[in-house]
Amino acid sequence: MIRLVGILVGLGFTFVVLLTFGVGAYTAATEPAAETAEHAFHLTPKEDVHFSFEGPVGRWDVAQLQRGYKVYKEVCSACHSLKQVAFRNLADLGYSEAQVKAEAAAWRVPGIDPNTGEATTRPGLPTDAFPSPYPNSVAAAAANNNAIPPDLSLMTKARHEGSHYVYSLLTGYQEPSAELAERFPDSLPGPGLHHNPYFANLNLAMAPPLTSEGQVTFDDGTVATVDQMAQDVAAFLTWTAEPKLVKRKQTGWPVLGFLLFATLLAWFAKKSVWANAKRRED
Structure with missing residues (x-):
């Protein structure tokens, strides 16, 4: 009897789970999702900037990397x-051994x-990583409105269209639009936050870091x-995330050539x- 009750309880639980799943799936399929401010006003990264390392034959612009x-x-x-970057890696940007030691x-x-x-x-020391x-x-959060600044070593790999994302974010700070204020007043930046439509939730704790010409x-x-500083630092952070990017492209062409030759x-x-086999058959 106890075993029968257990089986019935299990079947009842399974039925409830399936029913809940079915109702949820039907609701999701038939009812449109509520529009959010992030969906309506979030912008994709700008595509009007060209970086030298893009494309199948891209190259690093060493001067730009040094500026970045x-x-x-x-x-x-x-x-x-x-x-994730050591001072000695700066040698890849054209710095001499003495310059690397001085920078470190x-x-x-x-x-x-x-x-x-x-x-x-x-x-x-050259062997040390950037600190x-x-x-x-805790100290990082206390100094930045409870938002811990992320490490930038791999940032361009962690974001879609990473290089363009960094550039767009740095140049995208602006006042919230009147339409946003009217439709989604709760999405306006609060104290210590700054509006940027290229950021995922439109507002971030980081104040505009690049503010005027001649800052560097x-x-x-x-x-x-x-605009120039944003492009340069975006290129530099692309290098920190993928230092072998250009070398990988350079290696890829000979590999493709070999594969084409091997195929032929x-x-x-x-x-x-098969020609020999056909002659034997004839």
Whole structure:
């Protein structure tokens, strides 16, 4: 009797689950989803900017990468880490060994006092990674309206159309539109937030980091407009995320050529083998 009751209870539970699933599926299929501010006003990354590394034969613009590094160093590094990149990797951007050592030494990285064993900071070495500007996540959140600034090492790989996303975000700060205020007043930025339609939920804690022309002085004399700085740092962050991007493309062409040659060779071999077989049949 107990076993029968258990079976009936199990069947009843299964029926309820299936019924709930069926009702939910029918509702989702027949009733349109409520429109949200994110769906209505979120913008896809701008596509009107061309980067030198795009396309099948793209190349790094080393001068642009160096400018982007300077933007990161003088603007972005105040809040964002780059913990997947070591100072020695800057040699790939055309810096000499002496310049890499000088750049590393200009940064302070976590260390240990050899006399007391206490945590301290020391000048960076080429083997060190770019340090975080905050000692821990609690300090990072406290300094940024409870929003922990993300590490930027792989940011362009973590976002759709990563290079264009970074560029669009940096140049996309604006006042909320009147239509947004009228239709979705709850989606207006609150205290400490800033409106940016290229961000997923339209508002983010990061204030506009690039605010005026000349905020950074480029060594090659390029005029540092907001648009130029945004392009350069987007290119630099693409390099940090995919340093082998261009080399992979360069390797791909010989591989495709070999595969094409191997395919033709196999086709001619097949023709030769079957030609001999047909002659024997005849």
